[in-house]
Amino acid sequence: MEKSDLRKIYKEKRQQLSSKDIEELQENIYQQIYDLEISNIKNVHVFLSLEKFKEINTNPIIDYFRSQNKKIVVSKSDFTNNSLTHFYLEKDTAIALNKYGIPEPVNAVQVSESKLDLVFVPLLISDELHYRVGYGKGFYDRFLAYCRKDCKKIGLNFFKPIQKISDSNEFDIALDEVIYPK
Numbered sequence: 006m007e008k009s010d011l012r013k014i015y016k017e018k019r020q021q022l023s024s025k026d027i028e029e030l031q032e033n034i035y036q037q038i039y040d041l042e043i044s045n046i047k048n049v050h051v052f053l054s055l056e057k058f059k060e061i062n063t064n065p066i067i068d069y070f071r072s073q074n075k076k077i078v079v080s081k082s083d084f085t086n087n088s089l090t091h092f093y094l095e096k097d098t099a100i101a102l103n104k105y106g107i108p109e110p111v112n113a114v115q116v117s118e119s120k121l122d123l124v125f126v127p128l129l130i131s132d133e134l135h136y137r138v139g140y141g142k143g144f145y146d147r148f149l150a151y152c153r154k155d156c157k158k159i160g161l162n163f164f165k166p167i168q169k170i171s172d173s174n175e176f177d178i179a180l181d182e183v184i185y186p187k
């Protein structure tokens with residue numbers, strides 16, 4: 006199936022999840038994250054959840070990596086050119102919602118993509134080759150292209166990958182792994 010159809014279907018499927026469904030699915034995903042081997046990781050990039058799209062709550066993920074003495078990095082989105090810039094999220098960093106409802110850091114220290122060791126990637130659906138469909142603006146394809154080759158890219162989703170996204174293209178960067186409830 007094509008990205009545009011998949012985007013519609015999985016946006017809708019996510020909206021249909023109840024709070025109870027989400028709590029259970031999230032817990033399963035968190036447990037898999039706590040089992041990751043992270044001894045060589047210093048800087049972890051995490052997305053700050055968009056409530057209107059019922060994304061997984063990443064706050065427990067942030068708390069976990071902080072408890073393991075890892076530094077957290079989050080992004081600000083520029084919708085004029087669909088690019089992301091990245092900042093350290095300290096315990097006292099202020100967060101504000103941008104006009105799309107995405108939480109973003111205020112007055113934080115900028116970080117280059119080359120410093121990132123692990124990136125958690127939001128997605129609507131992925132396939133068995135670990136390609137993904139997002140909200141369709143190409144933010145993450147552009148961002149991941151700047152990351153180091155050995156930076157680990159892990160997708161998070163409530164839904165099991167499908168067999169194949171038929172129109173993946175040369176810009177699409179395959180993830181190393183996708184965590185979904187098992």
Ligand SMILES: Nc1nc2c(c(=O)[nH]1)N(C=O)[C@@H](CNc1ccc(C(=O)N[C@@H](CCC(=O)O)C(=O)O)cc1)CN2
Pocket residue numbers: 052053054055060082089105107127128139140141142143144145
């Ligand atoms: N938490 C989180 N942050 C993220 C992403 C994400 O998937 N999740 N993104 C992943 O790439 C980028 C943001 N992508 C977004 C794309 C569209 C809309 C949005 O509100 N779209 C409106 C229509 C907007 C318009 O074009 O005018 C909509 O769908 O209603 C929000 C975020 C960067 N930050």
Ligand SMILES: Nc1ncnc2c1ncn2[C@@H]1O[C@H](COP(=O)(O)OP(=O)(O)OP(=O)(O)O)[C@@H](O)[C@H]1O
Pocket residue numbers: 008137138139140141142143144145146147150176177
């Ligand atoms: N590195 C890039 N350079 C230039 N254009 C790009 C790049 N990556 C993606 N694009 C373009 O961005 C648009 C959206 O890409 P795509 O449909 O793959 O988005 P998506 O992965 O679903 O969205 P997102 O990454 O925002 O969650 C496409 O037209 C694609 O060609």
